[in-house]
Amino acid sequence: MIEKRQGLIVWFHQMKHVKHIKKHGHLVHVSKKLKYAMIYVNQSDIDDTYQSLLKLPFITKVEYSYKPFINTNFENKSSDKKEKEYEYNMGI
Structure with a gap:
């Protein structure tokens, strides 16, 4: 069975600490400029991981x-209106 996962954004002081953050989940992205990392963790373990990261x-x-x-099912609102047919020969 596929385990549901959720992301955690971890803000840190220096880049050398990224290797310690890797141990807590699947590292996806690291920003050198803003000094944050994004890791994915199983949703069942997210509270334990959150608390252990805060202790560092x-x-x-x-x-x-x-x-x-977040709901990602979007509806097309323009489908309710009739599509306008444009005359391209108006200027001729």
Whole structure:
């Protein structure tokens, strides 16, 4: 069975601490300029991982990613209106 996963955004002080962050989940992205990393963790283990990351001295803050909870089914609102037919020969 496929385990549901959720992202954690981890803010840190220095780039040398990225190797310690890798141990807590699947590292997806690291920003050198803004000094944050994005890791994915199983949703069942996310609270334990969140608490263990906050205890580390080089971590500034940890944020949850809300992507799994956002509805991504979009409807086309223009489909209700009749499609306008354009006359391209108007200027001739």
